[in-house]
Each structure stands twice: as C-alpha cells, then as structure tokens.
Amino acid sequence: AWRQTPWHHSHASRGPPRPLRRFLQGLDPRSTANLFTNSVCVGEKTIDDEDCFVLKLEAEPSALRARSSTNVEIIRHTVWGCFSQRTGLLIQLEDSHLLRIKSPGNDGVFWETTMESSIQDYRTVDGINIAHAGHTRVSLFRFGENSESHSRTRMEEVWTIEEVDFNIKGLSTDCFLPPGDLKKEEEGFGIVPSDVRLPFKLRNDRSSRVHGSKIVAIDVDECHDISSSDDDDDDELF
Structure with a gap:
C-alpha cells in the first residue's frame, strides 16, 4: 500500500495491500460491506434525523504487528460504521488509530488519530448507490514524555x-501505479506489486473524477477543548 496526501510526500505503508480510504467512504459499497463482514453491532445512533x-x-x-516496525508500534485500530436502518447505506465512518514511536x-511518543467522515449525496449509477460527496474531520493528538510536548492538530476535508x-x-x-518517485524505505517499507490480490473484492474497472479537496491544518494547544474547533474549515483502513 502507498499513500500520497497534500501534507505528506508519497510514501509506502507497511503491511498487506489495503483499499483506498475513499472506496470505504461510499464510493465502493462492496468494499464497505467486505470491511464490516466480521464486525459486531454495538448500538443505534441518530445522524441528521x-x-x-x-x-x-x-x-x-496479527494485522497490527504486520503494519508495525522496529521503531513504530501500532497499538490499536478501530473502525465504526453507522448505517441507515431505512436504506442500509453508510452514513458515517469513524476511525481511531493509536501508535507509539519508540x-x-x-x-x-504516542500519536492518536481520530477521523469522522460524513457520507452524503448518494446517487444511483448503473443500479448501484454511490456517494458523490463527503466531509471528514481529523484530529491528531501527540502525547507522552512531558506535558509541554503535547500537541493537537485538526484538519478538515470536503470532497x-x-x-x-x-x-x-x-x-x-x-x-x-504508485508515483514514480516512490522509493523503498529503510525500515522495510515496499511497493506492493501490481499483481498482488487485495483482501477485498474490489472492482478495478471503475473511474471517477474528484474535485480537489479543501484542507487546512490547525495547531491547537494541548489544554484547548476538543470541541472548540469543530467549526474550523478544512488515512487508509485495515
């Protein structure tokens, strides 16, 4: 797996091949269904009525160990999916990820990433419901060592x-194919060969055109309330 974002250069990711995060945000219903095959129902929630x-x-x-390295330990990775009781469609995707830099x-130092995506504007394409819009809020919390080094960064993405x-x-x-400048990293990160099978049944024959996302990162003081920047303007699963 590899990733490329507006705030990081392209780089390889440890562990097995994984689908694009956007696939799981309403673009590929089959990937979403496969992801939650072994999930458990933990309750009900009302979202936008x-x-x-x-x-x-x-x-x-075993998956956490495969994605960890000598200097980086992935402690946990949890995903919650909120599905409409009326339509069965994914309405909200939440992701929590904790790792330790040794x-x-x-x-x-510990890094905790929390992400909440609202999936919107479902339209039928060849009989398949595809989300055509969404909004993601991301919070990055750094802690450990001493309290003076604690920091929180927030980002928003609208697509x-x-x-x-x-x-x-x-x-x-x-x-x-991955970007041409992507090189194998010292920690053993590698580019996944093009013929490796993904752990999900994905269709490789689909195409989409996506508007450029609007993203901004905001540094927030450690003692600042997490809810205070919810209105501020604006990573890959399992």
Missing part, C-alpha cells in the same frame, strides 16, 4: 465527485 445501527470492527493483532530510554462510471474501455492497472 436518520436512524442508524452502529457496527464496530477491531483490527486483528525511542531509547523512555516510553516513546465532491463529478462523475462515476464502470467498464471504462482502455483503462488498465497501469493507470493506478
């Missing part, structure tokens, strides 16, 4: 999709 049931999924310890002589289609003639896997 829509009654939903909540499914919870914990990453297996360093000699102390317990290291819209102009067009989705299937069975695009002339579209091959070569269109989805």
